Amino acid sequence: MTAPDDVLAELRALRAGDLPTHGGRTLAYVYDSAVPGLDDLAARAHALASSVNGLDPTAFPSLLRLENDVVATAARLLGGTAATVGTVTSGGTESCLLAVLAARESRPGVAAPSMVLPETAHAAFHKAAHYFGVRVVAVPVDPKTFRADPDAMAAAITDDTVLVVVSAPSYAHGVVDPVEPIAAAARERGARCHVDACIGGWILPHADVEPFDFSVPGVTSISVDLHKYAYCPKGTSVLLHADAALRRAQYFASADWPGYTMLNSTTQSTRSGGPLAAAWAVLRHIGDDGYRDLARRALASARLIRDGVDGIAGLRVLGAPESTLIAVTATGEDFDVFTVADEMRARNWYVQPQFAHRSSPANLHLTVTAANAGNEDELLADLRDSVAAAVAAGPVAVAPEVVAAIGALDPDSLTPQEFAGLLAAAGLGGGGVLPERMATVNALLAAAPPALRERILVEFLGVLYS
Template sequence: MPSDHAPETPAAPSHDPALPETGRPAGELLAELARLREADLPVRGGQVTAYVYDTGREAVHDLAATAYLEMLEVNCLDPTAFPSIVALERQVVAAVASRLGGGSGVFTSGGTESIMLAVKSARDARPVAGKPQIVLPATGHPAFHKAAHYLGMEVVHVPVDASFRADPAATAAAITPRTVLVVASAPSYPHGVMDPVPEIAAVAASAGVPCHVDACVGGWVLPWLRDTGRDVPPFDLSVPGVTSLSCDLHKYGYAPKGASVVLYADESLRRHAYFAAAEWPGYTVINATVQSSKSAGPLGAAWATLNAVGAQGYRELAGNAMEAAERLVAGVAEIPGLRVLGEPVAPLVAVASSEPGLDVFVIADEARSRGWFFQPQLSYAGIPPNLHFTLTGVSDIEPLLSALADSAKAARAAGPPDVPADLVEALAGLDLDSLDDAGFAGLLASVGVDLDGGGQPEMAVVNAILDALPPATREALLIRFLSALYA
């Protein structure tokens, strides 16, 4: 007998306004994707000097896409179910290890995940009393802060020297009984400058602490640059005291995003990256990475890219990118009011202003209106604000230099952005908890940022405001920006 509450006829299915009731045609969906992408920065062509890596070799990128598709639906969750992933990962890791001083490793989704695993291994291999610490140069990548945040650890920041290089003496002084990892970058991203890896690794080894070399951006360009005859100081696992190293294939390996390798000198350190869980009644979990179920697409594509480009191809690509960087450094010296920060060993160049009225954030906006994206970097720890250029195999430096010179001229004429001091003060003292996402979006609108993408905002004002605030306030505001953006 039906209960009083049972409906006599099944309820009509509810309509979800965010999902079509009947599937939409493929052509329409692909057209919508293409339309959405119109607002994106171009991923090819070299006019975007960050985020993307273009070989200029169409066939390589097409092959990577095909290999990605071939592996797309294979799940890396279970290497016994899909032995192809073991074969591919072994080959990719062996190729990277053979150029970077040996060891064994893990294929991961990117630099951040490689660093997360290196940090986890270091923490678990050497338990300490109290919160474990990572000694990190001020120019070290935020992925270490993220790893510390996720893994219940602490970052001990060490200032860099006047040429933005990690300081071995300051590193030694920062090591405590709670230190589980010391970091050096090869090179650090902001200025392309190489830390003195042998000295830092020696300091770590003498304290009995592991040393990670962050070669995420440099690992797949420095060895090839050495082959071209350039002077590349030692930085890899062959350096005594270096215990792990990260190298991103989705940067100078030119593989599609989702490809990095973390190498360990010692296989037992590598095993500390792994995770297994049998405490439930479902399938037993064995993971070498943070992600569990994940597509083998990036692995297939990275394998295909490595083998299609080959050693000779990487030598040529690295040489071209470094020549572009060298030409940029020389060209900037000819542009009044601009200067290069530090001495880059890899194709990463930071350009600052040397003239009080010439604002780099205005230069970035001017360049954007001319079809170029130059990545703004905020001032930090006494290092001035600047523009970052990651040069790649396709960088065409003469048009880039003229865009930079024209933008600098226009920026000089425009003057620095008008940032009311009371606005900065108000933001610094703002009680963010009292604002919801809509309230925060209203605040952004008042400085010209429309979260629905109406026109290109004047980022110079936003960057100048952020630049005037301390890092902790920048972080709090940016988290609210992200929240409002996705709301």
């Protein structure tokens, strides 16, 4: 056996190669409250329950109690009533998947179910469409505000629509869709309306935004992630339904085998009690007042960064973000925002490249958390310097013939060998090792139509996990 200290030393050494998860320098993927002792509390709570199995809440009633507590807290925050019910899931994607599944299952008479999404809705809904055979009707958003267009959304609803989705806020631009008119239109047509508040649900109740929660007539479900702005460890989200009848179709039971009757509320069957216990402990420790303070800090920090970005020549913020997510684009063509991302990386910041999509130009995504309070000036100074460096480097040039060649490729007919060649040409062929600077890789990927880009990146994932 290897000594526990040696095992942990090995793990620590591996972790040293990761982006930092604390300190506010990684502006995507991670959420840092900067509350002292929170990690330790969560780790201890996780350890207390990680061997417990949520598969059978009658055998492990502690988990039943924890889940009901967590769901009640989320419902209270999001305008729930005495009828509101919910489920703790493993993350935002699972919550969205289950909302789509429940909507589809509740309308068995619809032969070709579809769901109406603003084109800014999270990709989790495309995954749900893929898994559950629900057709996506993607509706253009306002090209300036990036908010869903209520009239266009209403016009897209048909008798086959089982679900209408809105975001509060959207991941890509951090704006809140007009929930009231869209939920009203869904209700009028007998369709469910899901508010994807996965990322903003724990913050928006403390921000000055239009109503987006269960107080809005027609809202039938809301997803809100605990592992985002509730600052819980990864692995928990809540899917709320306005009442138990709406949730029923999300559940699954099978007595058609010789073992125990499988009875599941989520896509998982065995469920570790660890993430739930850790989330419960964090929610209890921080409490309502604590979350209000954390939300205010993150919102104030985001405002400072947003205003600061607008003061940097060559950059502008897309739309008018109302929460803590900011999308920053270039005002001209003299540099590439993806080069700015590389320059920021060289200055120990991670900002996330977002490719152009319909009316949204290529941009950099920033998830601002409470841990950014106090480091805004440093961030903005480094952003300004990064733009200057990107201007000095000039735009990344991809030869027009390369763009044309990429555009002509059909992802469905390419062989594994051809994909290997493409990966190498895109700079992704180094056995899964990414180049230090990604702007050229991103420029090539940006030239690929989305379906080809998806395939190239799926091949790349295969390389990583081999």
